[in-house]
Amino acid sequence: MLLRFLASVTALLLAWGVAQEAEGTQPPEGRPFAALTILSNGRQTIDLVTGLTTLPDGGRLMDAQTGVEVLAQVIRYVEGEYIEATAVTVTGVFGEVTAEALRIDVKTSLLTATGELRLARDGLRVSATSLRYDAVDQVAVFDGGVAGTEPTFSADRVLLDILTGDVLLDGRYEYAGGLFTMRSPEVGGRLQLTLQQVGEAVTYAATTEVSPALLERFKAYL
């Protein structure tokens, strides 16, 4: 009897989830992360009082506008407010990010990832303590012991222009460019890495004199 009840509740919840998926494909406000498609890998519970939905078996989030797709082992979200996930892999135009935790503020279109964070995209591999991705500006900011392996660098902070792939190392940095390992002055500095396609290879042109356009692009984050 109890099993039959649980089965019918689950069926009801699944039916609601399918209804939710159908509704999430329509972006009601035109903002990134405002229209999410959420697919649960298993159970899905809803706190009817707070509106908090939990996917304890993990699942997948997809934002049709930004193309951001989140795979996580646990997902918790409040419709129109935020999404939190743990043990996540996020893919999008910025590449692929793995992190211990993720939070998407739907209202501000801000994606924040923390813990064992790694970014991989064409010509760029970054590890950091935290990532803040503004889906509106399409700027990603890595903080806390940022290190890159393709190309090899380290910096206090790294800013990534998702649209162009250009990178700005900020603060004290080290950049290994072929024969050289460039180091910032003692007081810190900035190094612009401009993405270049040389034949099949993706590479970066480095310069300490940051272009005004890039500074303008990152103005809100410097």
Place this chain on the structure above:
Amino acid sequence: MTLAGWAAAQCTAGPDTSQVTIPDYLAVYYLHFTSLPDEDEVRFYGGVCVTAVGGEWTVIADEVTVVGLSGELGLRAAAPMLYWGDLRMQAANLAATTETLVLQQATIDGPDFSGDATTMVLDLFTGAVVMTEFTLAGVAFAVSGESAELIGQTLSVTNAEVTTCIGVEQTPYAIQGVRATVDLTARSVELQGGVLRLGALRIGLRPRIELTEESLERFTLPLQVSNVPDGGDPARPGSGVGVRLVGLPLGDEGDATLDIGATGLDAPHTPGAVALVRLAVRESQQRVNATFGVEGGLPLLDVRAEREVTPWLDATVSLYSGAAAGETPYHEARVGLNAEADVPIPGPPSLTVTAEAFAAATALASIYDLATPLVFGPRLGAAAGFTAATGRTAAGSFSVRTRAEATYYPSQGALQWAVRLNPTWRLDVAPLALQLGYDTWLTNSASPFEGLDRRRPLARLTASARAAGQLATWGEDRRVTGSAGVRATHDGLPTSGNPAGLNAFVADAGLTYETGVWAFDASATARLAGVLDPAPSRDASVTYVLEARRSGWPVLQEGVEPHEQFAVRAEAIQGLLADDPGLRRLDLSVAVPLAFENLELRPSIGFDVAPLIESGLPPILSLHALDVTVITCCGSLTVGYTNKDGAVTASFAIDLERRPMKKE
């Protein structure tokens, strides 16, 4: 701060600058950099210092590009400053590999020289520098050439030019050579295949010429001015004022030179030409010296060949015909043997023994008729002697020269003998110097060849004492120096023109006070032989001199100080003899240098005002002189004359290190 120190100061990482190292190649200190992956380059800019790992060289530039990042590494820079050892170089462009540094349109500054080159290639492994179309200038001379290689301090130049003209585009003259070797430490040049270029004219020089800054400093014009006494006959050939250029090289071998000029240039003397070729050849143990040509309008031949028979014995054959300037004319063929040996004795004393023997056929001639001999005949002679010296001892230095000789004249049946004894003693104990000497010739004066080899008896005692030194100093540039001395000559036998007795006794004393640019002299010189041992030919007088000199004044042109000194001088002569007592003359003179950038004049004028004081007569012009110095980028030439009491002397001088002053 040294150049290298200055460079090093630029090459340190600061709060705003960064540093990057390429292992085993270089370190770069920079403000900004930009990598250019598609061009395989990195551009450093905003003030860049590049130093070699090891510090052998340093480049400072606004911008430096490191090229060939994935291949052959190199450097490129515009308007760089390169420090290489104690050399500093600037260039329009620098290109470098891991093996060489190449500078284009470069200038170079070193401690002893500076210059420029179209290209300079520095070999980073060997340290050699190869230059093309370069000029390097030191203090005294400049070397330029088609190409050169600098290894250490030695510069080997191809198609070289050496000139004292520094800083001029087209040098009016230069010595050219196929090759040249420049020692930058010794500041000397050895040129091979030398040609003198005077404008468009080219004159062959000796195949090997060596120039040093020292030799150029001592350089004198190959011009000689002489005044040969006429002995009361102005028509005497070769007498009067003569001017000649000496040592002009002939041919490429360098052992033949030419003297050319003229004598008797002053009226009423008779002009005569001078054209003498001089040869000097030395081969192993043989030497030949020959002079032939015209001297004072008369032919002259002088050939002398020597051969070393043993290390202490030379055999000589000589031929002579004519009259050297001011000498007795004669014709002679002569053979002889000359021996000289140092006798080994322990300690500082030295002993040298000499001996000689000769046979000659000699004809003494008149200067007016060389073809007609006045005295003719063979001469057979022998001589021996020794010179011994103690060297310096606590009691002074002693030396003695002796000679005994005999000459036989078969045609005249005469024999002349002569013996000389010449001991001297000298003691130097600063500030005192004492000297005593005795020179005596005992002879029968029997030679028929008067003016050639006739000896005269002599018994001369000379003595002198002198003290000189600094008496007082105040500060760094004020001091007083003084000197006092006495010297005397006593002849035991009459000499030509002088009777026996005290023929000279001179006492003098003087003080000089120097303060900054001023110097003041005061001195008195007493000639007392005429009062101590009166004789008709002996004078006695005292000369008093007061003089003030100032350097660097007056300045007529801004930034140009005179090289010569301004001077005022008073010189008085007081007679001490009863037949010529009192003030004989009082000369007042002044010399004023007038300096301009390329010209300095120093006129002098003086008047004897003694007639004015003694008799109310007008002063007599006693001195007028003028030195004219033309200062060029090639050095300076001074031509001058002095007329003192009607006696005219001329002077020529070259200073290859004096050039127009650079205005700040």
